[in-house]
Amino acid sequence: MKLKGFGTSDTARGLTLIAPPALFALLLLAVPLVAIFAFSFWSQDFLTIDYTPTLKNYREALSEPLYGQLILRSVLIAGAVTLTTVVLAFPIAYFVSFHVPANRKSLWIFMITIPFWTSYLIRVFLWKVILGYNGVLNSTLIGVGIIDEPLTFILYNANAVVITLAHAFAPFAILPIFVSLEKIDRSLLEASRDLGENHVMTFLRVTLPLAVPGVVAATLIVFIPTIGDYVTPRLVGGPGGLMIANMIQTQFLKLNNAPMGATLAVIAMAIVTVIALVFIFLNRRWLKARS
Amino acid sequence: MTGRGGWLRGYAVLYLLFLYAPIILLPIFAFNDSTIIAFPLSDFTTKWFTEIPNTPALVRSVQTSLIVAVTTAVLSTLLGICAARAGARYSFPFKTPVMGFIMLPLVLPEIIVAVSMLVVLMALDLPLGSWTVVLGHTLICTPFCIAILNSAFGNLDVSLEEAAFDLGESRWSTFRLITLPLVMPGIISALLISFTISLDEFIIAFFLTGTEPTLPVYLWGQLRFPQKIPVVMALGTILVALSVVLLTIAEIARRRGIARAGGKDTGGFL
Numbered sequence: 431m432k433l434k435g436f437g438t439s440d441t442a443r444g445l446t447l448i449a450p451p452a453l454f455a456l457l458l459l460a461v462p463l464v465a466i467f468a469f470s471f472w473s474q475d476f477l478t479i480d481y482t483p484t485l486k487n488y489r490e491a492l493s494e495p496l497y498g499q500l501i502l503r504s505v506l507i508a509g510a511v512t513l514t515t516v517v518l519a520f521p522i523a524y525f526v527s528f529h530v531p532a533n534r535k536s537l538w539i540f541m542i543t544i545p546f547w548t549s550y551l552i553r554v555f556l557w558k559v560i561l562g563y564n565g566v567l568n569s570t571l572i573g574v575g576i577i578d579e580p581l582t583f584i585l586y587n588a589n590a591v592v593i594t595l596a597h598a599f600a601p602f603a604i605l606p607i608f609v610s611l612e613k614i615d616r617s618l619l620e621a622s623r624d625l626g627e628n629h630v631m632t633f634l635r636v637t638l639p640l641a642v643p644g645v646v647a648a649t650l651i652v653f654i655p656t657i658g659d660y661v662t663p664r665l666v667g668g669p670g671g672l673m674i675a676n677m678i679q680t681q682f683l684k685l686n687n688a689p690m691g692a693t694l695a696v697i698a699m700a701i702v703t704v705i706a707l708v709f710i711f712l713n714r715r716w717l718k719a720r721s
Numbered sequence: 722m723t724g725r726g727g728w729l730r731g732y733a734v735l736y737l738l739f740l741y742a743p744i745i746l747l748p749i750f751a752f753n754d755s756t757i758i759a760f761p762l763s764d765f766t767t768k769w770f771t772e773i774p775n776t777p778a779l780v781r782s783v784q785t786s787l788i789v790a791v792t793t794a795v796l797s798t799l800l801g802i803c804a805a806r807a808g809a810r811y812s813f814p815f816k817t818p819v820m821g822f823i824m825l826p827l828v829l830p831e832i833i834v835a836v837s838m839l840v841v842l843m844a845l846d847l848p849l850g851s852w853t854v855v856l857g858h859t860l861i862c863t864p865f866c867i868a869i870l871n872s873a874f875g876n877l878d879v880s881l882e883e884a885a886f887d888l889g890e891s892r893w894s895t896f897r898l899i900t901l902p903l904v905m906p907g908i909i910s911a912l913l914i915s916f917t918i919s920l921d922e923f924i925i926a927f928f929l930t931g932t933e934p935t936l937p938v939y940l941w942g943q944l945r946f947p948q949k950i951p952v953v954m955a956l957g958t959i960l961v962a963l964s965v966v967l968l969t970i971a972e973i974a975r976r977r978g979i980a981r982a983g984g985k986d987t988g989g990f991l
Contacts, residue, residue: 440812441814444807444811444812444816445807447803447804447806448807448808448816448820450799450800450803451801451803451804452804452822452823455860455863458838458857458859459826462834462837462840462841463833465840465844518736522732522736525729526733529730540972542740543968544968545744548744548921548964549937549940549957549961549964551921551941552961555944560742560746569761597739597743600740651828654830655830658830659832661924682839683928692840695832695837699830699833702830
């Protein structure tokens with residue numbers, strides 16, 4: 431029977447189809463990740479690479495205060511960006527999910543995602559224009575008469591990096607929270623209200639707990655790429671706002687010390703993985719405790 | 722509910738203003754007759770736009786970027802079709818880990834992707850060039866294509882394919898006559914999204930580009946020279962306008978696709 435033929439060797443067909451993308455990812459992602467791990471145990475003397483395995487790079491990374499400072503700052507900035515972005519994004523996701531009519535929702539989501547697809551480089555540069563000493567924000571505030579002197583704490587430091595990245599990653603936070611809010615069964619909210627809870631308690635005891643998976647996803651999606659951001663710290667961070675990616679780039683392209691750059695990249699990846707795993711673990715525990 | 726929605730709506734408008742602030746400022750400075758990017762504005766001018774075609778290095782970088790972006794879009798959409806089809810239609814051993822690994826670049830800091838590829842290319846002594854940028858971009862665009870195409874293939878009614886197969890079509894002609902037209906809007910939207918991502922991507926291009934810089938890499942070099950900034954603003958304005966048009970087409974294609982497959986619009990690309 432033909433119809434039966436349609437269903438046979440599904441596994442083989444699936445494997446044939448998945449092979450090209452899987453092989454591509456294997457060659458261009460798995461092999462490079464293994465290579466960078468190997469590089470971190472080698473050393474480089476000008477242009478020749480010494481292949482004797484050594485822990486020298488890791489010792490240097492852990493003992494040299496500059497590296498430690500950059501890593502710590504990257505984690506702190508990425509943490510601050512994540513917190514700011516998620517806290518600012520939640521009310522928007524809530525508004526679109528609960529207060530926008532169903533037929534207008536995808537328009538709102540579309541409007542939120544548009545700025546994200548426009549040139550990242552130019553957007554970051556424009557934040558420099560907005561936050562600068564003679565920038566748009568300062569001249570507006572002085573013009574309106576709110577301040578007399580230009581604000582200087584908003585450019586060429588960690589604050590500028592946080593503001594700019596909170597802008598750049600806004601849709602990454604809004605979308606997962608929106609999706610989790612959309613999944614909430616609205617009758618649960620009615621039930622809570624019927625049982626005598628007010629709006630605030632309903633939000634705290636029903637909506638917020640049910641939105642936790644979205645908030646967790648948003649946190650991870652924002653935290654992971656921000657820790658490795660290069661452009662923003664370089665353009666608006668000043669000397670006090672530089673992050674680990676800037677040092678990785680310097681090691682690779684300026685100091686010609688690929689093994690040290692590889693070591694820093696491996697350490698950055700390790701930190702990201704550990705933080706992400708801890709976060710996922712806590713989330714699992716929390717979900718289990720509730721059910 | 723409307724009473725509570727009141728201040729939320731106000732907040733939403735402020736937030737949109739925050740999101741759109743850089744994009745609103747871009748054209749203002751692009752038409753401003755001054756090399757200083759600050760208020761107050763000088764006269765209106767279009768000279769920064771006319772300067773674009775007269776800057777050969779800029780034109781070359783646009784050409785490089787377009788070639789890279791088109792190649793990336795085609796490659797990553799093809800890989801995305803394979804993966805999304807396999808994921809939606811078939812089961813095979815290690816499906817979840819394999820799919821997860823292909824999606825990994827979505828959550829990996831781009832600098833990690835860039836330097837790890839650079840390390841391999843250095844170790845193999847291969848020359849850097851546009852093709853290395855294409856490989857890097859295809860790697861990060863494929864997960865986005867899969868995410869878009871997953872819903873296209875997921876919404877597909879298998880009984881339509883079975884009917885065609887049952888009526889004597891071959892597997893390939895079934896795919897060409899039934900499946901492809903149904904998922905075409907998803908394919909178009911995947912092509913456009915990966916094109917847009919590649920055109921805009923900086924870090925991977927910065928590390929893996931050879932002697933022919935892509936547009937973002939060229940722009941990065943120009944940001945150091947204040948007198949070059951207005952031209953960058955003009956070019957940025959054109960790029961923003963172009964992305965908005967492309968995204969609108971992608972969004973219309975996506976919605977049409979959902980409507981055609983009889984699915985429900987859940988909103989958004991992701």
